[in-house]
Amino acid sequence: MDTIIQGKAYVLGKNIDTDQIIPAEHLVYSLSDPEEVKLYGRYALSGVPIDEAGLPEGGHPFVAEDRFESDYSIIIAGPNFGCGSSREHAPFSLQVAGVKAIVAESYARIFYRNCVDGGFVIPYETAEQLNKTVLTGDDLKIDSEKNTITNLTQDITYELNPLGDVFNIVMAGGIFEYARQNNIINS
Amino acid sequence: MTQTITQKILARASNRKFVEAGENIWLNVDVLLTHDVCGPPTFDIFREKFGPDAKVWDPGKIVVLPDHYIFTENEHAHRNIDLLREFAREQKLSNYYDVGTKRYKGVCHVALAQEGYNLPGTVLFGTDSHTCTSGAFGMFGTGIGNTDAAFILGTGKIWEKVPESMKFIFEGEMPEYLMAKDLILQILGDITTDGATYRAMEFDGPAVFSLPMEERMTLTNMAIEAGGMSGIIAADSITEAYVKERSDKPYEIFTSDPDALYHSIYRYKTEELEPVVAMPHSPDNRATVRSVQGTKITKSYIGSCTGGKLTDFVMAAKILKGNTVSVPTNIVPATVEVAQSLTTEEFDGQPIIKILKEAGCTIAPPSCAACLGGPSDTFGRSVDNDLVVSTTNRNFPGRMGSKKAGVCLASPLTAAASAITGKLTDPREFLR
Ligand code: SF4
Numbered sequence: 001m002d003t004i005i006q007g008k009a010y011v012l013g014k015n016i017d018t019d020q021i022i023p024a025e026h027l028v029y030s031l032s033d034p035e036e037v038k039l040y041g042r043y044a045l046s047g048v049p050i051d052e053a054g055l056p057e058g059g060h061p062f063v064a065e066d067r068f069e070s071d072y073s074i075i076i077a078g079p080n081f082g083c084g085s086s087r088e089h090a091p092f093s094l095q096v097a098g099v100k101a102i103v104a105e106s107y108a109r110i111f112y113r114n115c116v117d118g119g120f121v122i123p124y125e126t127a128e129q130l131n132k133t134v135l136t137g138d139d140l141k142i143d144s145e146k147n148t149i150t151n152l153t154q155d156i157t158y159e160l161n162p163l164g165d166v167f168n169i170v171m172a173g174g175i176f177e178y179a180r181q182n183n184i185i186n187s
Numbered sequence: 188m189t190q191t192i193t194q195k196i197l198a199r200a201s202n203r204k205f206v207e208a209g210e211n212i213w214l215n216v217d218v219l220l221t222h223d224v225c226g227p228p229t230f231d232i233f234r235e236k237f238g239p240d241a242k243v244w245d246p247g248k249i250v251v252l253p254d255h256y257i258f259t260e261n262e263h264a265h266r267n268i269d270l271l272r273e274f275a276r277e278q279k280l281s282n283y284y285d286v287g288t289k290r291y292k293g294v295c296h297v298a299l300a301q302e303g304y305n306l307p308g309t310v311l312f313g314t315d316s317h318t319c320t321s322g323a324f325g326m327f328g329t330g331i332g333n334t335d336a337a338f339i340l341g342t343g344k345i346w347e348k349v350p351e352s353m354k355f356i357f358e359g360e361m362p363e364y365l366m367a368k369d370l371i372l373q374i375l376g377d378i379t380t381d382g383a384t385y386r387a388m389e390f391d392g393p394a395v396f397s398l399p400m401e402e403r404m405t406l407t408n409m410a411i412e413a414g415g416m417s418g419i420i421a422a423d424s425i426t427e428a429y430v431k432e433r434s435d436k437p438y439e440i441f442t443s444d445p446d447a448l449y450h451s452i453y454r455y456k457t458e459e460l461e462p463v464v465a466m467p468h469s470p471d472n473r474a475t476v477r478s479v480q481g482t483k484i485t486k487s488y489i490g491s492c493t494g495g496k497l498t499d500f501v502m503a504a505k506i507l508k509g510n511t512v513s514v515p516t517n518i519v520p521a522t523v524e525v526a527q528s529l530t531t532e533e534f535d536g537q538p539i540i541k542i543l544k545e546a547g548c549t550i551a552p553p554s555c556a557a558c559l560g561g562p563s564d565t566f567g568r569s570v571d572n573d574l575v576v577s578t579t580n581r582n583f584p585g586r587m588g589s590k591k592a593g594v595c596l597a598s599p600l601t602a603a604a605s606a607i608t609g610k611l612t613d614p615r616e617f618l619r
Contacts, residue, residue, distance in 0.1 A: 028263055031228060080381035086316045088332040109385050109416050110316060114332035165211035175338050176236045185342055
């Protein structure tokens with residue numbers, strides 16, 4: 001895993017549930033067939049109401065029509081990101097769409113675990129209400145070693161909460177990789 | 188150092204004497220639960236990561252209970268059941284409860300209790316967010332995703348962050364017009380849908396310990412609606428009597444130290460509480476039934492892991508006896524055992540099933556049914572602009588089917604009273 005992540009911001013509100021991240025009707029695609037997998041990227045965040053899609057003004061679909069990847073690779077959100085059902089398709093679809101990291105005030109537990117253990121995206125927490133200052137489209141840079149996020153467009157740096165004990169799982173790329181490296185399971 | 192019941196159980200599962208809130212620890216899992224929706228993808232990850240010939244860590248500790256999409260013509264749903272069956276055969280899983288056989292049980296969280304898998308002091312993980320239900324037995328139960336479940340399948344281990352605990356004390360006695368659903372909806376209105384994120388919710392107080400196991404399970408079931416990692420109620424003589432009838436496995440009873448540290452403590456005077464409802468579209472959108480009395484509904488639904496247990500139907504029967512429903516009223520027993528007991532248990536000298544049928548209810552076979560919408564041919568699914576009063580646990584937009592419909596979460600007493608009048612109705616109107 002790279003220690004520097006750079007990309008464009010996509011800003012969302014609070015309580016973004018897994019049905020907004022990937023609506024239930026799209027859970028039917030195969031998780032292994034490469035052609036079908038692309039559809040998870042296309043429909044990532046398609047359940048977010050359009051006026052809340054890409055704050056502050058809204059109206060920015062996360063993935064442009066007819067595309068399978070998003071232009072945005074860092075999601076900025078308020079509290080309780082990923083609440084609702086335990087579907088692992090949610091962090092998976094974000095990964096397929098090209099998301100590298102999420103920076104939210106807090107996460108629902110199962111979503112957080114799925115992000116970390118599946119090695120899909122890095123779920124950072126921050127005490128700052130970043131979704132009030134960052135604008136969709138701003139250029140951001142995350143430094144995983146210094147635990148900071150810099151808004152390059154606005155030239156401001158904020159602290160991220162340290163990942164703590166999950167840092168090593170994140171850096172390994174998921175729980176299986178972590179467990180192999182640490183001889184918790186045999187390779 | 189003092190510990191909560193949750194700390195003590197997690198310490199036991201990690202072979203330690205003491206664990207601190209906030210630390211990540213590795214646990215030895217006692218039971219892993221999965222069902223027809225998350226089982227197949229979990230098995231795929233297991234095969235991919237451990238190899239096509241890998242064996243599960245302990246076939247006796249894996250419980251597979253298909254329950255979600257059972258009575259449907261949907262092909263994807265059938266394919267999932269086939270995948271469960273194949274994996275169970277290949278791995279020799281003795282705790283697989285196949286659809287269409289005498290072994291079929293119904294909704295997983297209730298079946299786990301009835302089949303004796305819930306044991307005080309143990310640790311149970313499941314690929315379903317309502318796995319917290321099992322905490323009613325003085326144990327640790329929580330939901331996980333498919334990757335974590337696949338990891339447990341192969342290793343019997345998982346990491347978990349030891350949660351802080353919040354305590355909810357219900358003083359005094361339970362009035363006859365209240366049910367556990369009213370207590371948990373009361374809490375949800377107070378702390379909101381992320382009020383317990385990453386924490387354990389511990390329920391305490393004389394009103395809680397006066398409840399039968401089934402009602403206790405309604406409390407712990409909805410801990411996840413507040414974002415809780417788990418809900419827990421210490422085991423007492425009522426728990427032990429229930430468990431001993433269903434299991435001869437050993438168990439260990441833990442309780443919180445009197446001076447254990449809590450994130451927060453909430454106290455309720457139970458007699459002062461009122462029947463409440465969670466209006467669309469969030470379980471924390473609480474209102475007293477009185478304040479929304481008269482709101483027209485189009486359907487009533489009594490079922491699911493949280494509202495489809497025997498006690499739920501006994502309470503509904505209490506209201507419905509001698510009355511007729513004025514809107515379609517769908518009854519879905521959670522499990523086969525619940526369905527059978529509707530014919531043997533009586534209220535006021537009459538079998539429950541007879542009371543429900545004579546009142547005009549429609550009774551479906553046990554499964555999750557329309558609790559989460561399901562395929563288009565699912566029993567009880569909401570359509571168009573339905574406003575359903577329901578004993579289920581979630582009322583997000585589209586949860587019971589139609590995206591335009593609304594769901595009002597309420598106790599079986601309130602759902603039954605409202606079924607009679609066709610409007611949201613305080614059950615006290617019928618208990619006088
Ligand atoms: S009854 Fe509803 S809440 Fe319970 S397990 Fe089934 S779908 Fe989930």
